[in-house]
Amino acid sequence: MSVTAPRTTVRVGKVGERLLRDDAVPKVRGSFDYSSDLSAPGMLWGDTLRSPHPHARIVSIDLSRALSLPGVHAVLIHADVPGRKTYGLEFPDQPVLAIDRVRYVGEPVAVVAADHPEQARKALAAIAVEYEPLEPVVDMERALEQKPLHPDRPTMGHGYLDDPRPNVVRHLVIRHGDPDTDGEVVVHGEYEVGIQDQAFLGPESGLAVPDGEGGVDVHVATQWLHVDRDQVAPCLDLRPEQVRIHLAGVGGAFGGREDLSMQIHGALLALHTGRPVKMSYDREESFTGHVHRHPARVWCEHRATREGRITCVRMRILLDGGAYASSSTAVASNAASFALGPYRVDNALIEATALYTNNPPCGAMRGFGAVQTCFAAEAQVDRLAAELGIDPVELRLLNALEPGDSLPTGQVVTGSLPTREVIRRAAALAIPAEEGLPRDPLRLPGGAGNTTRGEGVRRGVGFALGFKNICYSEGFDDFCAARVVLRADGGAVVHSAAAEVGQGVIGVILQVARTELGTDDVTLAPSATSSVGSAGSASASRMTWMAAGAVRDACRAALEERERQGGGEVDVERVYRHPRTTPLDPETGQITGERAHVALAVAAMRVVVEVDVDLGLTRVVWVGTAQDVGRAVNPLAVEGQIEGGTAQGLGLALMEELVTRDGAILNASFTDYLIPTALDMPPVDIELIEEPEPDAPYGAKGVGEPPTVVSTAAILSALRDATGRPLARVPVRPDDICL
């Protein structure tokens, strides 16, 4: 394990340079304002009463005792929501506050505002809710036969295949070539993925401030300011401009801040009391208060020739979306679209079904559907390699998807996709030599637990590919605005609503502006819905691409405008759009235009593990990866994304799972939901493969998701190599790897 000294960095940079973060200084000083750090004079504290039942009818709610308690200023239920009673990222199927029934443990039922947080907690305890428990839907296979949780079918009529079975959020079938094509060799597999949590450190929190004229300012940690506004305003019965969303400091996101948390609740309480209201979840509430990665079951059949050409793949994918739709329709699309991995396969049948259940709601998390199917598909490719007696890396090279080939949706790969290059480069990375015994226990599985001297330790080496789209898909009209003000003195101010969630998009924006304007005197204004148009979401590995396009276009337009008017101050806003996509045919899952996905990215990863097969303990020794990044706008930040994304995939492989019983999360704390620590992470050797994406500004692809997609699969590959076990479920448990 070596830790290298940092390479030379530059303070002010243009596109392609290693750039230090402008926000790092306040962050190391402790003076950066996160959403949970905000306060205002006269501020009240808000809190949320949540359902203890996975599924129940609400018989009655009695607020009288709560309202009589000292310090309590408001106790609100669904009847107090002045506008639309439901909201949702894509379909408004989720009540702001439960109306007549609750559909998951943790569903908000009432909100209170009080002088002190302890008074607010006491008020919650004094609310009397009578529930009549109903049979919960908690198994995704049984869900298709149980009573519908949403009889009105909110996701029907939106251009998807209409599936009459109960509790189907979306059923997507991709038929490609002839799915009955045979192979000389066939391998089957069944795989399962547990519920992973984003586990960002900054709790859901924010401050809502009434403006005294009926409107409200909400300062919150989010991934998409404008879509928050567009969900909040109708529920408050306000016009969009009366709801101003301001980006407060974001303590990580990873998809978990796409859906609303306290936004509407805080605004409701603020408007009701006429005072600023702060809400800040504790860790347990955070675990129940946001969507998770969809747990999945995947059935696979891979057919190939004796020479190793994959002739046909059949896959069935179930995704448990939990109680509300969130982004399940798009997660299902991604799971199916990238189910085969970056391989050329001429014949396939892929069925993905996202379901409503009474389990915790699931939505966006880094990798977004591709993680689950990558884990399954890469296990299948390894299994095929073993069956054929072909080296797994050679088998991947033989079947690699490259430009000119077709995806199972019929989309021809037109952009950059250096699949063979990432395979070769990752496979060529030197793996560390096996360490002898005895050695420091910290360098053995079990680590500081001092559980072994190495007797039962076996080493394994694995390999996997990860594959995912960049940007939104299926005809979504995606755009990003940026506004550039050129001052008369030559300096510039950029306005963008792109959410800085830790990934470093503020650096990208400044790099692009400095590159285009030819000056270092560029500053970035705070992000707010009131000062610039929508930037879209900081998700889908799209923000670098989209913000770079918008800022580039706005800078160029500003320079032209200044030229036209012969100097002076210039203020222009421009909207950037990526190449258009079109929906998938609902019957066949085939493209209806040129493409359903904007662009693609691929990563290869090689992993060395050690497993104590007596105790079922693991140590990831080393990770080496080659990632297709198009062009690295800021290599320092790209490395940070790859290292961090790898850690999250390692977590899913080895330790991270929300355990539920009858829909209730049993481990909603960092005591019981483990994420990788400094002792768990191996060194990560990184090769950046730069083949510019022709459609992307500066050729840059997003980089955040591929490492998370590939790393779970690659670590499992290494664990199978060490143990000989099939390991068809993640996270792997000690029992699975004891021999």
Next chain:
Amino acid sequence: MKITLTVNSERREADVWGGESLLTVLRDTLELPGSKNACEQGECGSCSVLLDDELVCSCLVLGAQADGHEVVTVEGLADGDALSPVQQAFVDAGAVQCGFCTPGLVVAVTDLLARIPDPDDHEIREALSGNLCRCTGYAKIFDAVHLAAERR
């Protein structure tokens, strides 16, 4: 109850409720929100402070227990505008992403280097294993520790 304590070399008084943690007192009463509230169960290290020169999770110390004691928070590490060597190393190594874990890590690394001026990789990993980071995968945090040690 009223307590008196020294925070970042300054004598401070606070009127605290008996159930409040030192973290809550620092953040909500003394207006020092630099120490972070990621778990408030002693599992993540984001609230790390020095209490009489000892590294503690301020969420696990009652505010009342700090009466008469000395606390150093992340806000007390810089010398005016000049960052401490550890803070500067975190900036220079690219060890900060969302930054929510950063205050706790900066305090923990300050403590580590005070005890072990030139720690090896194992000592770094073990010392920081109580500070969760969800963004970085820790690699650049280790770089920052080495950089800070080199510059001392």
